[in-house]
Amino acid sequence: MVTEPVERARAVAAAIPDPELPVVTLGDLGILRDVRHTPDGGIEVLITPTYSGCPAMDAIRDDLRRALPGVTITTVLSPPWTTDWITEEGRRKLREHGISPPGRAVMVALTVRCPRCGSPRTRLVSRYSSTACKAHYVCRDCLEPFDHVKEI
Template sequence: MVTVTREQARARARSAAAAVTDPELPMLTLADLGILRDVAVEDDGTVAVWITPTYTGCPAIAEMRADVDRAVRAAGFDRVEVRTALAPAWTTDWITDEGRRKLAEHGISPPGGAPRRASGPVPLTLSPTRTVPRCPRCGTADTEELSRFGATACRSLHRCRSCLEPFEHVKEV
């Protein structure tokens, strides 16, 4: 009989959770998006997985929770709790380089750097804070916004003025 340490069990559970794909951007895993926050094996054997939604009220969070639960159970764990961590709030800066590469590879412009704040409450910005995304096909920054909202609230629709191709852009948060 092989004895598995808690750390080995945690690594196996984390690997299973990290491989779950985002229901709205299926080319990305929850790890690519930075949504997977932590995994722990508790004293009673329960695997606790913490995920952070991309924004409060994200409709995909229920599906993510169910998919993580299913994946961790399939990895051999009977007791799984998927918990939501709201603080600190998710930011597009948590998207990995691999995630950004996959977005561009699939014709979606990855976000630039998220707006910065020193500390305290979220600053109120009354002027537009829109960035000019680069075309994921030809690389030019000569693009125009067609709609502030794309297939989901976290994406906007653009068109490249050089190659004339439409594309989505993940908004900076």
């Protein structure tokens, strides 16, 4: 079976910006689970929400349908998304845009580092930020406020 259309569709889907964090793409966040042929010769895009009930999933599906007309979009819930699926490029982009990326699941996060100055001396301002998957912090050293992607 020819895989070129699948690889093209994967590249297009991976490059779609996340509607809540447009500095990163679906590929950067690991939301794009797979792209494959369907038994009838079509293309299926598999996506996973960052958490159950994520309101951005409707917008993500709409963006995928606009970018890839005619594809089947399937939401996959198991295994659940984890912050470990965020790529190094995604973590870099988050830091560069003032959003603290989550630590790796194997690490015990005792502090959240400031994405601007790197200081671990930060304070939680609110458990919820502009979206439910982020918390709001302020750095005690440079005094800059910033969002932090929650560990899930």
